Amino acid sequence: MSGMADTATPALDLRFHAKIHGEPLMALPQDLYIPPDALEVFLETFEGPLDLLLYLVRRANLDILDIPMAPLTAQYLEYIDAMRASNLELAGEYLLMAAMLLDIKSRMLLPKPPREDETVEEDPRAELVRRLVEYEQIKRASQVLDTLPRVERDYEWTAVQIAIAAVERMPDVNLADLQSAWLGLLQRARLNSHHHIGRETLSVREYMTEILRRLQGNDYVEFTALFDMSHGISSLIVGFLAVLELVKERLVQITQNAPMEMLYVRLPEHGTEPEPLAA
Structure with missing residues (x-):
């Protein structure tokens, strides 16, 4: 104790x-x-x-x-x-x-002294x-x-930086660029053409199918590479009509890296491969 x-x-x-x-x-x-x-x-x-x-x-x-x-x-x-x-x-x-x-x-x-007039003081x-x-x-x-609510008393300003990926935009191809490329193609064809006598059947749909087949698996193809100079003017005309028809139906796109430079043909950017057209 x-x-x-x-x-x-x-x-x-x-x-x-x-x-x-x-x-x-x-x-x-x-x-x-x-x-x-x-x-x-x-x-x-x-x-x-x-x-x-x-x-x-x-x-x-x-x-x-x-x-x-x-x-x-x-x-x-x-x-x-x-x-x-x-x-x-x-x-x-x-x-x-x-x-x-x-x-x-x-x-x-x-x-208050009495007032002669009736105005209220x-x-x-x-x-x-x-x-x-x-x-x-x-x-x-x-x-x-x-x-x-007041800034710097009830809340504070904040900033959030959002990174936006820049999308490369190619120059637009106008009618003058397409005409110049076509005239240059005809000039080269005349220099390499031979005189042939014969009759052959040319189909725009077949040329369209052939062009689509050549573009499959390739990102870009030169515009002039789609034509065969040895087949003559008729083949070039039909091939050119086939390219115009494909552009009209939005099955191909024509672009260029810079103004007044080489034209390129490619499939649409969505990447779907169009089916061959029927003759």
């Missing part, structure tokens, strides 16, 4: 004021200075004299269009005196508003009421705007 008594936890001493670096502070230092206003707390903060007036009106549940100036002026001056007692530097606009309230109060207390509070109503509307609008 004696061993258990020795290892028991010592009772906590609740008489110290605080702990500094783990050591209890049993008494406050004699030279400790606490300013008189160190523990003062301001519960309301105002952004200007209109904000203070609107706060007083709403706190007292007064009609903003029919403000009793005497109690409102008294409460305003009490706040001004409290702010002065707290060693706060009052802005000139607060003092100007106090003077305006006193002026309105004095004008309302003075007796303007209420001395009209300008103050107008400013309070405008300020309240602006304050409510600012509160609504403050509830909207």
